[in-house]
Amino acid sequence: MADEEGKSGVVTADGTAKPSLIEAENPAEVLAAIHVKGRDNARTPMQWERQPQRRPSRAARRDQAQPNHGSVNARTGPWPTPTRSSTYRRLIELRRSNPVLVYGHYQMILPDHPQIYAWLRTLEADRLLVICNFGCEPVRFECPGNVRFDRSELLIANYAVDARQDLRAFSLRPFEARICRLL
Numbered sequence: 001m002a003d004e005e006g007k008s009g010v011v012t013a014d015g016t017a018k019p020s021l022i023e024a025e026n027p028a029e030v031l032a033a034i035h036v037k038g039r040d041n042a043r044t045p046m047q048w049e050r051q052p053q054r055r056p057s058r059a060a061r062r063d064q065a066q067p068n069h070g071s072v073n074a075r076t077g078p079w080p081t082p083t084r085s086s087t088y089r090r091l092i093e094l095r096r097s098n099p100v101l102v103y104g105h106y107q108m109i110l111p112d113h114p115q116i117y118a119w120l121r122t123l124e125a126d127r128l129l130v131i132c133n134f135g136c137e138p139v140r141f142e143c144p145g146n147v148r149f150d151r152s153e154l155l156i157a158n159y160a161v162d163a164r165q166d167l168r169a170f171s172l173r174p175f176e177a178r179i180c181r182l183l
Contacts, residue, residue, distance in 0.1 A: 090156055094179065098155075100126040109147060115139045116172065120147065120182075127182040128155070133172035142169045149182035 095101045104121035115135035121128045129147070133139050154163040157178040167180055 087156075087158065094156055098126070098128065099123060100128050104128070109144060116141055129167065129180045129182055130178070131167075131172065131180075132177040133175060136174045138174060139172050140169065141167075141172050143167055147182070151183050153181040153183060155179045155181055 100121045100123035104123035104126070107120045107122065109118040109120060109129070109131075110116050115133060115137070116131065116139060117134055118129070118131045118141070121130070127149070129143075129152070131141055133141075149167075152167045154161065157176070159173055159176050161178065167182075
C-alpha cells in the first residue's frame, strides 16, 4: 500500500501504516520489533524419535533437531502422566462427544479477572464450565452467584483433582485447567 508520498508500507490491524523492512531507516530495529511478537522461536519441528533426523536433510538451521532430542521426543518423553498427546486425544474425543463445546452459547464468567479465564458453554439443558488459570501463581476461583447448579461432573483436568470437589470455590494451581458438566 502506498502513502501520500508514494512510499509503500504495511497497514497494521489497528489501521496505522508502518514502513516496510526495505524502506526502514534501521532494518535491525524493525526486525527486533517483529521478533518480540513473532512466533519463529516456537516453530521448531516435532521431534518424533531419539535420532536427530529420520533421514538426511538440508533443512534450515531452525529446522534442525533440538540439542535435547535424545531425551525429549514424542516416543520417549519425559512426559508427565497423562502424556501431552493423550490429553490432546481426550480433548478431541470430548469435543466430538459433546456438541455443546462446538455449538453451545459462549458466556464469559469472570471477564475482568487478570488471571482466570472461565466461561460457560450452554446448549439446551447441557452446560459445561471451563476454568483456566493462565497465571504462574495459584489463585482462588469463586463461581459467581448467577451460575447456578446442584452438582458437577469433572470431564477433564490437567492436574489430578478430587472429582467431588465443590466448584463454587476452590484454589487453582498454576496453569491449571478443568472442564466440568454442571448438573
